[in-house]
Amino acid sequence: MPDTFLDSTELVLNMGPQHPSTHGVLRVILKLDGEKVLGTDCVIGYLHRGVEKIAENRTYAQFNPYVDRMDYVAAVSNGLGYCLAVEKLLNVEAPPRAKAVRVILTELNRIASHLLWLGTHALDIGAITPVFYCFREREEALKIFEQYCGARLTTHAFRIGGLQYETYDGFERDVKEFCKMFPAKVDEYEELLTNNRIWAGRLKGVGILTGDECKEYGVTGPLLRAAGVKWDLRKAQPYSGYEQYDFEIPTRENGDTYDRYIVRMQEMRQSVRIMEQAVEAIPEGPILGKVGKVIKPPVGEAYVSIEAPKGELGYYVVSDGSTQPYRVRVRPPSYINLQALDKMVRGALVADVVAVIGTLDIVLGEVDR
Amino acid sequence: MADEQNPGGSEAPSPPTGEGQKPPANAAGDAAKPASPKPEANAPPKPPATMAAVAWDSELARELKERFGDGILATSTYLGQNFVATRPDSAIPVLEYLKLEADFDYLVDITAVDWPKRAERFDLVYIVYSFPHNERLRIKIQIADGFEPRTAISVHLTANWLEREVFDMFGIRFAGHPDLRRILLPEDWQGYPLRKDYGILQQDARWVQENLGIESGQ
Numbered sequence: 001m002p003d004t005f006l007d008s009t010e011l012v013l014n015m016g017p018q019h020p021s022t023h024g025v026l027r028v029i030l031k032l033d034g035e036k037v038l039g040t041d042c043v044i045g046y047l048h049r050g051v052e053k054i055a056e057n058r059t060y061a062q063f064n065p066y067v068d069r070m071d072y073v074a075a076v077s078n079g080l081g082y083c084l085a086v087e088k089l090l091n092v093e094a095p096p097r098a099k100a101v102r103v104i105l106t107e108l109n110r111i112a113s114h115l116l117w118l119g120t121h122a123l124d125i126g127a128i129t130p131v132f133y134c135f136r137e138r139e140e141a142l143k144i145f146e147q148y149c150g151a152r153l154t155t156h157a158f159r160i161g162g163l164q165y166e167t168y169d170g171f172e173r174d175v176k177e178f179c180k181m182f183p184a185k186v187d188e189y190e191e192l193l194t195n196n197r198i199w200a201g202r203l204k205g206v207g208i209l210t211g212d213e214c215k216e217y218g219v220t221g222p223l224l225r226a227a228g229v230k231w232d233l234r235k236a237q238p239y240s241g242y243e244q245y246d247f248e249i250p251t252r253e254n255g256d257t258y259d260r261y262i263v264r265m266q267e268m269r270q271s272v273r274i275m276e277q278a279v280e281a282i283p284e285g286p287i288l289g290k291v292g293k294v295i296k297p298p299v300g301e302a303y304v305s306i307e308a309p310k311g312e313l314g315y316y317v318v319s320d321g322s323t324q325p326y327r328v329r330v331r332p333p334s335y336i337n338l339q340a341l342d343k344m345v346r347g348a349l350v351a352d353v354v355a356v357i358g359t360l361d362i363v364l365g366e367v368d369r
Numbered sequence: 370m371a372d373e374q375n376p377g378g379s380e381a382p383s384p385p386t387g388e389g390q391k392p393p394a395n396a397a398g399d400a401a402k403p404a405s406p407k408p409e410a411n412a413p414p415k416p417p418a419t420m421a422a423v424a425w426d427s428e429l430a431r432e433l434k435e436r437f438g439d440g441i442l443a444t445s446t447y448l449g450q451n452f453v454a455t456r457p458d459s460a461i462p463v464l465e466y467l468k469l470e471a472d473f474d475y476l477v478d479i480t481a482v483d484w485p486k487r488a489e490r491f492d493l494v495y496i497v498y499s500f501p502h503n504e505r506l507r508i509k510i511q512i513a514d515g516f517e518p519r520t521a522i523s524v525h526l527t528a529n530w531l532e533r534e535v536f537d538m539f540g541i542r543f544a545g546h547p548d549l550r551r552i553l554l555p556e557d558w559q560g561y562p563l564r565k566d567y568g569i570l571q572q573d574a575r576w577v578q579e580n581l582g583i584e585s586g587q
Contacts, residue, residue, distance in 0.1 A: 044552065044553065045551075045552065045553035045554060045555070048553045048554065050562055052538075052563060053562050053563055053567075053569060054569070056565075056569075057569045088448055089448070091448065215474050215475050215500065216525065216526045216527070217526050217527055218475060218476055218477065218525070218527035229500070231500060236503050237503065298421065299420050299421070300420045300421065300422070300447055300448065301420065301447070302447075302448050302450060303450060303477075303478075303496055303505070303507065305477070312477065314477060314478060314496070316478065316480060316494065316496070318482055326482070327482045327483075329478065329480040329494075331477060331478040331496075335530065335534075336527060336530070336531075339527065339529065339530045368553060369553070
């Protein structure tokens with residue numbers, strides 16, 4: 001038998017686009033040495049629909065439903081960002097009632113998005129139970145969306161200038177019930193996972209990204225906060241009345257996959273806090289600001305961004321004074337966060353790639369647009 | 370109602386009042402944007418000529434002008450958002466200066482806007498943010514088709530995929546980019562979809578036939 005029983009040779013492994021743990025049609029070409037990752041190349045674009053091109057060929061209002069199809073698990077956030085950007089160009093503001101309802105629905109959507117992330121992330125790691133629990137509560141959130149606007153995922157909940165619909169009878173009751181029920185459920189998930197040795201063993205020290213590296217790669221959202229940077233656009237540049245609500249920005253120090261898990265769990269609790277405050281005092285009044293039937297912003301441009309569940313979601317809208325946007329650029333958090341994948345998995349094991357893709361919380365509809 | 374937003378012609382549109390902005394003195398608007406507006410009768414006038422931006426004066430704006438001289442074409446503000454127009458070759462030094470000296474440590478986005486009737490047909494827009502100052506800034510350059518701006522990767526690593534996307538969608542090549550491939554479209558796709566002369570129904574028919582085995586993807 002030769003001295004080296006098995007030679008270690010470099011190997012290229014193709015992961016995806018049809019792979020259950022890539023959360024959509026993401027293809028990652030892995031360069032491996034045994035099980036060690038030497039490098040990655042992401043192949044994306046399978047879901048590219050040319051959303052930005054479509055925007056240039058639709059009126060401002062017509063394009064509104066399209067944005068829901070980018071991050072389709074957080075459609076409400078997408079809609080909010082787009083509406084705020086066009087409102088900025090029009091220089092109008094949504095009335096207080098619309099703002100409060102926007103906050104409630106957006107936070108509810110943040111919870112729904114984080115629940116989908118938690119369930120699938122845990123499933124990837126090998127914990128089967130949480131996904132059922134998460135989908136159980138996510139269903140309650142989606143029911144509120146369905147009652148409000150008839151759609152569960154691609155909600156088109158907001159209109160430029162305010163809300164699409166007045167809230168339904170019992171909306172406040174449903175939201176309050178959700179807020180009352182939900183924190184105990186988060187305890188339940190945490191009981192399953194937080195001190196679970198396998199869970200911690202698979203996540204701790206995996207996919208570390210420091211605060212400076214996050215800034216260097218433009219990585220935002222829970223990834224940035226888990227690396228110790230206390231930055232949340234809801235606090236830094238408040239929009240839609242977030243400055244009225246009392247809430248914390250959860251942060252952690254290590255910037256690994258486990259810390260990102262903790263940050264997102266705490267964010268769900270904070271979202272409940274915001275919703276509780278908002279639903280207690282929804283102002284009376286109109287739900288639509290002073291926008292014309294034809295939306296025609298003056299010539300100009302604006303960049304408006306919000307704290308979406310995945311990070312900074314920005315819209316750069318250029319108006320040429322017509323009824324159609326001249327250019328709409330979406331700054332998608334998933335796309336930019338995904339770029340850091342290579343940095344996070346270099347030197348790690350193949351199994352960690354699955355954990356890191358999970359912790360990035362990407363939605364390919366938003367990556368590819 | 371919509372007309373309330375843009376009452377006049379192109380001469381002196383009343384700008385939506387941004388945060389703490391003064392009323393639109395014509396002089397201020399003209400100072401920010403030297404090109405005079407064209408008559409409305411022709412094709413839509415140049416955007417900078419009619420965007421009711423006013424000159425932006427601040428310590429940072431003065432610092433930039435002092436440091437880069439005529440590399441800085443204008444510092445303006447619109448709707449409370451500040452932007453700096455620079456010469457094409459000044460963009461990267463300005464980004465670098467902003468990062469190292471002025472704490473603009475986060476490159477938010479790079480994108481382009483196509484104005485096909487203009488000689489320098491593309492606006493290339495860099496959006497930066499400063500964590501310490503909680504401030505956002507846009508750097509804009511105008512470049513002609515075929516001009517190769519320098520890559521920003523040496524300043525911000527984020528620029529890698531952002532520039533690849535701009536290349537993919539607009540066909541702007543970045544000089545010095547280590548891996549300038551298409552990113553969202555297939556690598557052998559022909560054409561740049563976000564250019565204005567690329568129709569909404571247009572596609573690379575050859576690619577669709579060869580790879581999908583159908584006549585048309587529509």
